[in-house]
Amino acid sequence: MKILKKAAVCASFALLGLGSVNAATMKIGTEGGYPPWSMVDATGTVTGFDADVGAALCAQLGNDCQFVVQAFDSLIPSLNANRFDLIISGMSYTPERAKRVNFSIPYAVEDAIFVLPANSDLIKATDSESIFKGLDGKTIGVQGGTTHGAYLNKVAPNTTVRNYETLDQMQIDLDAGRLDGTFADLTSQSRFLHKMENNEYALTEYVIKGSSDPETLGYGIAVGIHPDNAELKAKVDTALCELINNGTMKTASEKWFDIDIANYDVCKK
Structure with a gap:
């Protein structure tokens, strides 16, 4: 419940720094125009499955989160230019993309x-x-x-x-x-x-x-991470498995899609 409450607060942060953030803020690149994965509401707030996943992930990592919205095909170049820390935007983990960016475990599967x-x-x-x-x-x-x-x-x-x-x-x-x-x-x-x-x-x-x-x-939906940040990838992978195993990913996917798209197999030991 603590994670979900913090996730709800984080998901309500407005775009581009309009919310209240601190030094431990993690910036997340997302598209904002791919419902129900990522949308921007009338107040300029990012909503959708990606927003809920990002918020829960930040809470699990002990960070606040700030969503940065831009076109989907510019997300990887912007990540590699260090304009944000992660990409959470319904992005499939493909071999071609993996040449340019590191990926977390594929936390969701989509047809x-x-x-x-x-x-x-x-x-x-x-x-x-x-x-x-x-x-x-x-x-x-x-x-x-x-x-x-x-x-x-x-x-x-x-x-x-x-x-x-x-x-x-x-x-x-x-x-x-x-x-x-x-x-x-x-x-x-x-x-x-x-x-x-x-x-x-x-x-x-x-x-x-x-x-x-x-x-x-691709192999499923994953978080994009800067290729030079192996430490962050390890932390994100661990946190995503926790969100899958504790039901947070299931709750978020059923909320937005009416089906469970969490990838349980990836976290099996």
Whole structure:
């Protein structure tokens, strides 16, 4: 309970130093435009699963936290320029990213899915091969800098992949008919459909498992850490396992996604 209370206080800190912080403050880079992972509310406060994880992690480490919001594809360069201490932004741990940044243990696992016209034959496809072949010549929106664009380029080379800075921009274009579909995390796609005012689009029945292509989709969601800070990585790994084992990660994921995406296997001894 002590951790959760402190996490709640830390999660309410405003952006860019607007909250009350001290010398032990840990700065966390996050996107702020990827609901329900990371959002900025009307008061300028970071909310979402990433905010709750960051707050709980800081509390476990004995630090206050301060969220720094910027575009997803600029997070790793900014971390390596020491503009903040950690990245917590629904970032998948991939071999390619690991060349530029160190990663914590993958504390959460997330699958991906397409949103396509509800009358499309691809909605009921039973395998990824059928979906990818059916997307030949189509334009699919993804968020720039994520694993989803790289994955589509690999498995569906005849599909046009259009990158967007935020999910909101991507979903506006889909709703306006400028896209044939979108590809993103299952949780984010489900949230988008839930708030749509029409039934013209639907989730595909086939889900792309996050573990289906680790080389591209990664090993799970992890914290980004400066490659020269091995000591901080060790502390973060220990703290994340504590949050997984004591149920904090489960509580946060069920709060925002209605499902438990905590990665229990990574902390088994």
